[in-house]
Structure formats: C-alpha cells, structure tokens
Amino acid sequence: xxxxxxxxxxxxxxxxxxxxxxxxxxxxxxxxxxxxxxxxxxxxxxxxxxxxxxxxxxxxxxxxxxxxxxxxxxxxxxxxxxxxxxxxxxxxxxxxxxxxxxxxxxxxxxxxxxxxxxxxxxxxxxxxxxxxxxxxxxxxxxxxxxxxxxxxxxxxxxxxxxxxxxxxxxxxxxxxxxxxxxxxxxxxxxxxxxxxxxxxxxxxxxxxxxxxxxxxxxxxxxxxxxxxxxxxxxxxxxxxxxxxxxxxxxxxxxxxxxxxxxxxxxxxxxxxxxxxxxxxxxxxxxxxxxxxxxxxxxxxxxxxxxxxxxxxxxxxxxxxxxxxxxxxxxxxxxxxxxxxxxxxxxxxxxxxxxxxxxxxxxxx
Ligand code: G3P
Ligand code: CA
Numbered sequence: 001x002x003x004x005x006x007x008x009x010x011x012x013x014x015x016x017x018x019x020x021x022x023x024x025x026x027x028x029x030x031x032x033x034x035x036x037x038x039x040x041x042x043x044x045x046x047x048x049x050x051x052x053x054x055x056x057x058x059x060x061x062x063x064x065x066x067x068x069x070x071x072x073x074x075x076x077x078x079x080x081x082x083x084x085x086x087x088x089x090x091x092x093x094x095x096x097x098x099x100x101x102x103x104x105x106x107x108x109x110x111x112x113x114x115x116x117x118x119x120x121x122x123x124x125x126x127x128x129x130x131x132x133x134x135x136x137x138x139x140x141x142x143x144x145x146x147x148x149x150x151x152x153x154x155x156x157x158x159x160x161x162x163x164x165x166x167x168x169x170x171x172x173x174x175x176x177x178x179x180x181x182x183x184x185x186x187x188x189x190x191x192x193x194x195x196x197x198x199x200x201x202x203x204x205x206x207x208x209x210x211x212x213x214x215x216x217x218x219x220x221x222x223x224x225x226x227x228x229x230x231x232x233x234x235x236x237x238x239x240x241x242x243x244x245x246x247x248x249x250x251x252x253x254x255x256x257x258x259x260x261x262x263x264x265x266x267x268x269x270x271x272x273x274x275x276x277x278x279x280x281x282x283x284x285x286x287x288x289x290x291x292x293x294x295x296x297x298x299x300x301x302x303x304x305x306x307x308x309x310x311x312x313x314x315x316x317x318x319x320x321x322x323x324x325x326x327x328x329x330x331x332x333x334x335x336x337x338x339x340x341x342x343x344x345x346x347x348x349x350x351x352x353x354x355x356x357x358x359x360x361x362x363x364x
Contacts, residue, residue: 048181049081049221052341053348054357055186056080057318058099062152062352065145066106067097068160069171076175079363080354082184082223085168088191089200094137095165095209099148100190104129107143108158122194123254133200137164151322166209173213176221184221188246192231193255203231207239216241223315225285228255233280242282244315249290265290269303274310283313283347288337291316291344294327304345315348316341321356335360 059071060078072083085097101122103109109130110117116135119128132140146157163171169185176183189202196202206224210216218240225244226232232243247265256263267273269290277284284307291314292300307314319341320326321334330336334353338360341349351357358364 049184050363051348052346052361053081053184053315054079054354054361054363055082055084055184055315055348055350056354057084057350057352058086059083060352060354062320063355064156065147065160066099067163068145069163069167070156070160072163072168072171073175075354076172076179076183078355079358080183082186082221082348083168083172084186084188084350085163085165086188086190087165087202087206088132089195089202089205090132090135090137090140091200092136093200093205095202095205096132096137096140097163097165097168098132098190101132101195102127102129103132103143103162105146106148107145107162109143112143113139123191124257133195133198151324165206166212169209169213169215172221182221184223185215186223186225186244188225189228189231191254192226192228193258196231203235203238207235210239210241218242223283227251227253229253229280230255236280243280244283244285244313245277245281246285246317247290248287269306271306271310274307274312278310278312281312283307283315285315285317285350288316288319288341289327291341291346292329294329296329296331298329300344308345313347314345315350316346317350319349319351319353319357321353 056072056075058066059068060075061071064071064074067085075083086099087095088098088101089095098106113130116130117128119126120131140162143162144158145160145162147154165187172183172185187206189206192202207216210220210222215222216239220241223242223244224235225246227246229245232245235243247268249265251265252262263273268277269284269286286303290301291303292298304314319334319337326332326334326337334356338349338357342361349357
C-alpha cells in the first residue's frame with residue numbers, strides 16, 4: 001500500500017477509468033484495508049482529536065458520490081477526523097452504507113433490477129423505489145453509486161461500489177494507521193424501528209462489527225447516532241461506545257411518536273430534557289438551525305451551553321456551501337458558518353466538504 005498522498009492521487013483519476021479498472025482500484029484499497037483487520041490491536045484513544053471534530057458527512061460527499069469508499073478516503077485525505085456511514089441492511093443481514101434503504105436515487109439499481117421496484121411504508125410514509133432489504137449483498141455488489149444532487153458533479157457516477165459497514169471500519173483502521181492518528185467512524189442507524197419490524201434489526205450486526213475490531217469500548221473512536229430514542233436506550237444497556245441522539249427542530253422521533261410522546265426536537269433541548277438525554281446518550285447531534293437561525297439578525301440559542309451543562313457534547317449538521325443550503329446569514333461565505341459555529345463552542349461539525357471545514361477552522 002502506498003503512502004496516503006500517493007494513494008489519494010491514485011484514487012483521484014478513477015473517474016477517467018473504465019468500470020473494471022475503477023472497481024479493481026477500490027478492491028485493491030479494500031484488500032489492503034482488510035489486511036489491517038480485527039486481529040490487530042485497537043487504534044489509539046480518540047482523546048487525540050481536536051475540537052470541534054471535522055465529521056465527513058457521508059464521506060467527502062460534495063466531491064464524490066456519497067457513502068462510497070472513495071468518498072470516505074478522500075475525506076480522510078482532506079483532514080476529516082471522522083467519517084460518517086449511514087447504515088441500512090441487506091436481505092441477508094449485512095449492514096451497508098446508504099443514506100436510506102431506498103437506493104433508486106443514489107445507485108444504478110433502476111437500470112439493473114427494474115422489476116424490483118415497489119412501494120413500502122417507511123416510518124409511516126409510503127415510499128416507492130428499490131430497497132436494500134430486498135437485495136442480497138451479492139446483488140448489491142453489482143450496483144454502482146451515483147451522485148444524488150443534480151447540481152453537483154456527476155463525473156464519478158457508475159464507478160464505485162456500495163460498501164459494507166465492515167469495509168468502512170477496515171478502511172478507517174488502515175488509513176488511521178497510515179497517518180499515525182485514528183480515523184473515527186460515526187455510524188447512524190437508519191429507520192431502526194422499521195428494520196426491527198421486518199426482522200432485520202440493525203443493532204446486533206452493528207455491535208458485532210465493532211466488537212470484532214476491538215471498538216466496543218468507551219474510548220473507541222466511534223459515535224453511534226440515531227434519530228430514534230429507543231434504540232439508543234437499548235444500546236446504552238449493551239455498550240459504552242459514545243451514543244448521539246439526533247434532533248431536528250420540528251421533528252418528533254419516530255419511535256416516540258408510536259407511544260404517544262409527541263415532543264419535537266425543540267422540546268428535547270430544554271435543560272430538563274437534555275438531562276434526560278444524558279441518561280442514555282453522550283451527545284446531541286442537532287440541525288445547525290437549532291444553534292442559530294438562518295436570518296442575519298438571528299441570535300444564537302443557548303443550546304450549546306445547556307447541553308454542556310447537562311454533560312452532553314454538541315455536534316452540528318449539516319454544513320453545505322451551495323446557495324440552496326447556505327443560510328442568508330452568511331452572505332455567500334461558507335467559511336463564516338464554520339467560524340460562527342466553532343465560536344459557539346460546538347464539539348463537532350458535519351459537512352459535505354471536509355476540506356472547507358478544515359480551512360474554516362484554520363487547520364490547513
Ligand atoms: O447524522 C447527522 C446528519 O447526517 C443527519 O442527517 O439525513 O444526512 O443523515 P442525514
Ligand atoms: Ca447521517
């Protein structure tokens with residue numbers, strides 16, 4: 001395996017190569033990563049990480065199709081502290097990295113499996129498309145990733161495979177050893193109640209994968225995140241890996257809605273509710289707008305102070321520089337958003353462009 005800068009230069013031209021060659025490069029990377037597998041001692045403590053953490057949202061997803069090994073590797077080369085795989089599961093029970101179980105928008109599945117299209121009820125909402133739980137891992141391996149957003153580059157469409165969670169862990173381990181400090185992994189359980197309901201719970205294979213690599217410990221460079229409360233509470237009884245409750249201002253956690261608890265994200269960040277969260281989680285992952293409004297005149301909230309008082313870290317999502325995402329408050333300057341959130345005292349920033357986070361934090 002070459003040094004990291006050379007590895008990244010090798011990855012960069014993949015877009016210009018035919019599918020077979022690109023796949024071979026990814027496979028080479030993966031084989032090298034897996035060579036640093038479960039039998040090796042764990043990576044060093046996450047105490048070496050700076051604050052705020054640079055968390056590569058779905059990898060360097062502004063530069064490469066999200067949730068691919070290439071997007072994660074590029075994020076690390078750009079200086080990310082953590083890479084973020086959202087997790088769903090296959091019919092044969094293997095965790096894979098996708099933002100949602102419907103994969104029509106981020107892969108070529110419609111071309112390759114047109115007959116598998118169907119409608120499913122996901123968290124109470126009908127969704128039509130192609131679902132990971134209808135495919136074996138071997139079938140998903142035949143697909144290639146595509147950029148989700150029309151206004152981002154599609155130069156890398158059709159080149160990269162869907163990675164398993166274990167492949168993401170292997171990549172992080174390998175790249176961390178190579179750069180001499182750990183690469184953290186920040187998995188999110190997607191639709192945990194739904195998957196448990198169809199007999200494919202996410203948590204057992206998640207914990208098994210972490211345990212196999214010596215990462216089921218309080219000081220592991222890992223955060224497990226969820227928009228649901230119940231699976232975090234259950235995980236708290238099984239692991240000391242840091243847990244993160246995700247919150248969005250107006251949204252009710254799906255599992256709490258099912259039991260009649262209609263508290264929204266805003267209700268979950270009162271001082272009393274944050275103390276409740278601290279009973280089962282180590283951090284809250286909040287929409288940036290819960291920290292400061294989008295308008296130029298908006299004043300920051302007290303969320304960071306209140307969460308810290310409850311003993312919780314605060315991680316903010318998601319920083320994206322494009323005009324459709326960047327609040328008017330920052331007048332077209334995405335680095336101003338990085339600087340403002342850092343000055344508010346957040347402990348981690350999720351961003352699609354980790355290079356911009358690194359630059360905004362003055363870590364270049
Ligand atoms: O997990 C933090 C952030 O990624 C939550 O939003 O929808 O991009 O997973 P989403
Ligand atoms: Ca996520």
